[in-house]
Amino acid sequence: MDEDRKESGFKERTRVDDAREALADRVTQLDRTETVAVPEADARVLAEPVESDRNVPDYSRAAMDGFAVQASDTFGASDRSPEVLRVVEDDPMPGEAVRVHTGSALPDGADAVVMIEHTDRFGDEVEVFDALAEGENVAPVGEDVREGQHLYDPGHRLRPSDLGLLRSVGIESVSVFEPPSVGVIPTGEELVEADPGPGEVIETNSLTVSRLVDRWGGDATRYDVVTDDPDDLETAIAAACEEHDVVATTGGSSVGERDLVPEVVDELGEVFVHGVALKPGHPVALGIVEDTPVVMLPGYPVACIVNAVQFLRHAVKWTGELPVEEPPTNPAMLDRKIPSEPGVRTYARVRFDSKDGQRVAVPVRAGGSGVLSSVALADGWVEIREGIEGLPEGDLIAVQNWEWSA
Incomplete structure (x- = not known):
């Protein structure tokens, strides 16, 4: 690792949109397909067009x-x-x-x-x-669906209502893209599975990230904790990159003495982004090993989640031919001002409350990227773009439901 960076930290940080663009340029879309029965095809992505070969109803x-x-x-x-x-x-x-x-x-x-x-x-x-x-x-005959009617294009992600329509026209199986496989590797000397002693922490990031990956349409595999040893990290990351379409690591992504993950990934392939103008969680890194994208997430739980949503989600969806949709939002009046740093995209956690019969958004806390409860007990977060210096009290804002299943 560059000694100057260890001493001075991140002198320059990549803008969020630029980091995503760099990641998109290096993602390889899957072309692996499989045929599955319609009842098991919920949330899968069609690989071929679908047309009806019958009228529904086929009688008046x-x-x-x-x-x-x-x-x-x-x-x-x-x-x-x-x-x-x-x-x-x-x-x-x-x-x-x-x-x-x-x-x-x-x-x-x-x-x-x-x-x-x-x-x-x-x-x-x-x-x-x-x-x-x-x-x-x-x-009349064909009031619902006409024989020969085009129903879906490749790339459509099937919903429960789609499954019902497919069965109504007699389709029993469909060709879909295989879900992208994602290896999730937690790293850190201090992490344990249970009963933490002094200086130890129960490892939770890989569980959270894996379940998010599954919601996004991927197939996540959790690895055991890897210690802050360069040889152990290299072995684990190299193996995961051979076995999976995308790899995510948690922890060890910053510039401290024990933050070795970017250095190891750079030895195996290339780190093309290290440090993003985003808060919380600017010490995220993006890399590539052979053709496998590697998203190196910070170890603090809130920073880990924010960066997983902003970068890992996109990597999973781009790889798996899945549509990237914007999160749904709920309007609310801001209960008190939220500060932000110019030039940095900020994600502020809020919870909903009611005041004078109106829904208000109450900031949970401005800092504390290690306080997992500040996300788990929040109702969403507010995205403050780079060109804005905070949001004033009383502002009508859009609260993102980042945890929706899409």
């Missing part, structure tokens, strides 16, 4: 409970002057009606359905109080 059906009739038999029908039809079991002739229910196949000979509330039945006869047009209250 009643859209209401009532009587299937020939519309011409109801001309002139009204409350004062109903038309009287004979009730039969099926296939009505002129002057006849058949009892039907919503979704029933329309009997041959019928071309309309009179709603049950517009009739009165007396034995084998029914009085009709409504004049109908041909096709009224009838769902």
Whole structure:
């Protein structure tokens, strides 16, 4: 590691958008596909276009409970002057009606359905109080989906409603891209799995990051903690890069004596970003080993999460042909001002409260990137762009729901 950097820290920090662009330039999209059954395809990304090979429905059906009739038999029908039809079991002739229910196949000979509330039945006869047009209250063939209709393009991420539509047109399996595999390596001498002693900390970053990766459409594998030893780090990172499409490390990404991860990655490949104008968590690093992107996340939990959302999420989605969507936001009035550093993109944690019947956003805390509860107990965060020097009290802001499943 450069000794000047160890002593002086990050003299220059890359802007967030520039860092993402550099990462995007080095990401290789997957072309591995597999065929999966429709019920197991939720949140998977289609690799091929999908078209319907049948009409839905493939028969005309009643859209209401009532009587299937020939519309011409109801001309002139009204409350004062109903038309009287004979009730039969099926296939009505002129002057006849058949009892039907919503979704029933329309009997041959019928071309309309009179709603049950517009009739009165007396034995084998029914009085009709409504004049109908041909096709009224009838769902025609192909009303839902037409045969040959284009349904989805490659790259579409399937939702539960999509699965229902696919099954309705008789599709039982689809071709999808394999999810990108992501290796998550926690690093640090002080990390333990349980029962921490003095100077020790329970390792949580790999759990949080892995579950986020799974929500983003990846397939995460958690590794055991690797100590701050260059040989151990090199062995673990090199192996993970061979086995996975993306690798994320947590901890050891800054410029201290024990922050060895960027140096090791640079030996194995290239570190093209180290230090980003972002708060909390500017000591993030981005690298590449062979064709595998490596996102080196800070060890402090809040900084780790912020950078995972800003960089690892994009790497996972770009690699897996997944759409990168902006997080949903909720409007709120800022309860008190939030300071920020000019030239730095800031993510301020807030929780929702109510004041005078209005939703307000209360800053949780301005600092403390090691205080995990400040994120876990918050309702979202506010993004303050580089060109803004803080947000004033009373400002109407958009609170990002960074933990949404997308």
